[in-house]
Amino acid sequence: MSEDRVPVPRDRENDYGPAAVDARLAFLREHTESSLEHVASGSIDPSVLPGNVESPIGVAQVPIGLAGPLKVNGEHAQGDFYVPMATTEGTLVASYSRGMRILHEAGGVTTTITDDRMQRAPSFVFDDARGARELGAWIREHHDEIRDVAESTTRSGKLIEIEQYQAGPILFCRFDYTTGDAAGQNLTGKATEAACRWILEQRPEIRDHFLESNFATDKKASQINVLKTRGKRVVAEATIPAELMERVTRARTERMYRARQIATFGGLMSGANNNGSHSANGITAIFIACGQDVANVSESSTALVYAELRENGDYYYSITIPSLIVATYGGGTGLPTQKECLDVMGCSGAGKVGKFAEIVAATVLCGEISLGSAISAGEWVSAHDQLGRNR
Incomplete structure (x- = not known):
């Protein structure tokens, strides 16, 4: 016979008040070995959390690093931006910052939103x-x-x-x-x-x-949304001079282009949801910092890379994100720390979602260039050894 079920304490009158939160923390300290010192010490007032979480006990504090400046030549985002990225992966912010430096010197990232739609099926x-x-x-x-x-x-x-x-x-x-x-x-x-x-x-x-037949493919990557769009369909593109690429990254553009051909081949063989390198890295870090529904990374990380080696040796690179699901209003975007991160980029509130989508896509492109050059120059492992190990 199973033991009696012990439910999580709840206050039906005010489950977001200090007494309810303290009761759950005391319950966990009694039933587990965790002191919950840091979980319980966040700055967010539980009273603002209805609609975002149930049975709150505190916060998960994820370190936020700052990448940039990111130069965007978009239709909604124009100029230099500093991008908050929440992550525990060493080298991630440094890698994206390096890509942003390269593309800043190359004149920036051009971004274009080509479609915008959300489904129920x-x-x-x-x-x-x-x-x-x-x-x-x-x-x-x-x-x-x-x-x-x-x-x-x-x-x-x-x-x-x-x-x-x-x-x-x-x-x-x-x-x-x-x-x-x-x-x-x-x-x-x-x-x-x-x-x-x-x-x-x-x-x-x-x-x-x-009402839903799994044809919207909520929180799942799918071929139909690659073709038909879910969320924002965004293209980020740039052309990088060969001299700039080699000077900053020690990678030759012709070798990067060959690596790109092989990576596309490998992605096709493996059945991956994109032929790029790591779009989920940058998207996830921004999503966590900026109050997005992080589960949407499963479909938002789908990406289509197209590259050209120009006759003069310059490297053209574009990445299309066909199902980038982002918001600047509603959900978690109004919570205090998340709103502050959106404010850093001027993307909080109504009328800003196109700008935010373009910044996310441009950031993804910077990460692709940085990682691709590290692999081509043989510096990928050494970079992780230097910046990504803390134990």
């Missing part, structure tokens, strides 16, 4: 394939009415498309929205739920439906 089940096909035609005919119902639930969400994919008696749909400065997963869920209720009222022959 319901499915509708029929007795046979013809029923599913007929619903697809009906949805196309009634797009404007469905859009009006969905948008009635939100101030910032706009329904831009309803994609359709039929398999057997099931119609899979992807409701695509723009979501303003919010990441938008909750917004799209609420809007699509309202739209589905209206569709079911008009089409009683639908046998079953599910």
Whole structure:
């Protein structure tokens, strides 16, 4: 017979007050060997945490380093930026800073947002394939009415498309929205739920439906979002003079280009979600510092690298991030330390999400150049030995 379950203490009247937090800390000190001295000593007032975490006990304090200056030639981000990066991986901030130095001397990183959409993907089940096909035609005919119902639930969400994919008696749909400065997963869920209720009222022959059919691929890398976009689709690109590359990194551009060809081949063989080097490193560090939903790194880290060795030896490099899910409003972005980090880049609040997306993409490109040059110059291991070992 199993032992009795001992639940975490909760205060139904005020679970975010000091007494509730202290009760949980005392509970853990009694039941575990941890003193929780540092967990309990953060500066965030628990009263601001409803909607961000449940049963709070304190904070996870991750060191934040500062990389930069990062020079961005974007449509939303223009000029020099200093980028906060939260990480416990030695060499990471130094590596990105080196890439930022190289690209600053090369004239900066050009960034372009080419698409912007967030999905919720319901499915509708029929007795046979013809029923599913007929619903697809009906949805196309009634797009404007469905859009009006969905948008009635939100101030910032706009329904831009309803994609359709039929398999057997099931119609899979992807409701695509723009979501303003919010990441938008909750917004799209609420809007699509309202739209589905209206569709079911008009089409009683639908046998079953599910609000999410795993076709939005929330928090999972997927081929459909490489092609169709989820979040922001951002391209970061730069051309680096051969002389500059060799002077700063001791790597020759022709060798870097050959390494890039081999890395693309290896990524293809392994089935990786991108042919770049380490996009997840920079994205994760910025996400933690700036209050993003870190689980979105699983899809945001997908990347497509294209490089050219120019006739004069200069090195053109671009990276496309097709599903960069970022926010400057809502979620964790308004918490004190996270807001401060966004403020460092001028990216906190409404109207700033495009700027933030471009800074993230430009940072990723800098990390690609830095790591690629370290591998090509044979300095990757020695750099980690010098900066990444503390035990």
